Structures are given as C-alpha cells and as structure tokens.
Amino acid sequence: MTADHTTRRKASLRKLLYIPLAVGVLAGAVGAGTGLGTAAAIPDPDAVTTSTPTPDTAPGSAGDSHWWTLKNDTGQPIYGTWSEQTGSDVSALEVVKDMPLPDGGHESRPRNDTSWSVFGHSSYWMGHICYNQTWWNFPREERALAGDGLFTLRPANGGLHAFWNGSYSLVETSLIRNPYEAPC
Secondary structure (H helix, E strand, O other): OOHHHHHHHHHHHHHHHHHHHHHHHHHHHHHHOOOOOOOOOOOOOOOOOOOOOOOOOOOHHHOOOOEEEEEEOOOOOEEEEEEEEEOOEEEEEEEOOOOOEOOOOEEEEEOOOOOHHHHOOOEEEEEEEEEOOEEEEEEEEEEOOOOOOEEEEEEEOOEEEEEEEOOOOEEEEEOEEOOOOOOO
16 A cells, blocks of 8 residues: 555545534534524514503502502603612613603502611602603602602693602602703
8 A cells, every 4th residue: 555545545534524524514504593494584673562551550559669650641652761769779760752651551660769668768769751742850859759659640730740659648749841952
C-alpha cells in the first residue's frame, strides 16, 4: 500500500464521517424551525389589540388593602399614568392612547404601603391623565388612602375630579388642567 493510497483512504473516511454530522445538523434545523420546512406565522408587532376591562369587582374595592385601583367614570375613554410612591418603591399604572381605559373600566396595581390601618402611614400619589383632549394632573402629594384603595375619576364643574376614601372620610380633589401641554 502506498502513502498516496493511505492518504486517499483517510480522506474518504473523513468524508464518510461528515455525512452523519450533516444529517444531524439538518434534522436539528428542521426540528427547531430555523428555515427548513413550514414556519408559523409571525404576529404583527404593530397590531393593536383592544383592552378588555374586567367586569368583576376591583381588588381594592373588595377591602383588600394590598391593591389600589383607578376607576374611570368620566363618560369617555382616558389614558395616562397614575402612581403610588412609598420610599423608593413605585407602583404605577400606564394606560396608552391606543388602548385607553374605557368609561366604567378599572385597573388595579399592588400597593406599596399596606400599613395604613395600623400606623397611619400614607404614600405619595400622582397622576397625569388625558381627559376631554386635555391633560390633567393629580399633583404629587402625600395622601392617606383607606383599605379599599379605590380612586374614581369623574367630571365635575367643567374639570376632572378624583374621589377616594381617605383614612376617615370620602375625599374629593380637583385635578389641575395643564394649559402648557399640547392637547392630547
């Protein structure tokens, strides 16, 4: 057997060993759906789905002090932000223009400060809401909120008002119209 013949046999043997490797890679590609075979349809990332407000009782209104809820009773869809801040912890609701909170709808978030009944602590609350094509601000202030944790937004006297149960009574606050911000 010559050296040239041995070299050709080794080369042929190497080629034979690559066949199972190639078949394995192709089988893996088909199994992983990486271009061979039929791929599933990719959803459109720009498609907007409608929001589905839950018709059940909001967690906060059921007396669960671990939740706060924003309820829309304005007669029209709204969007914007509402948040609670306790120390460095923030619990925020962000409602986007493409999926506004419908009239009668509500959204709930976990509360940061659940010690309201024992120690009388309160959190800082703030909001920035688009209502009637105008931006309204719920100024950042420390506010005590009862265990039901429910803020309700309603129109009143040509403006937007927030109602909630404070530690001892029902509280009503006017949101401040922001005349310096473009219509929403």
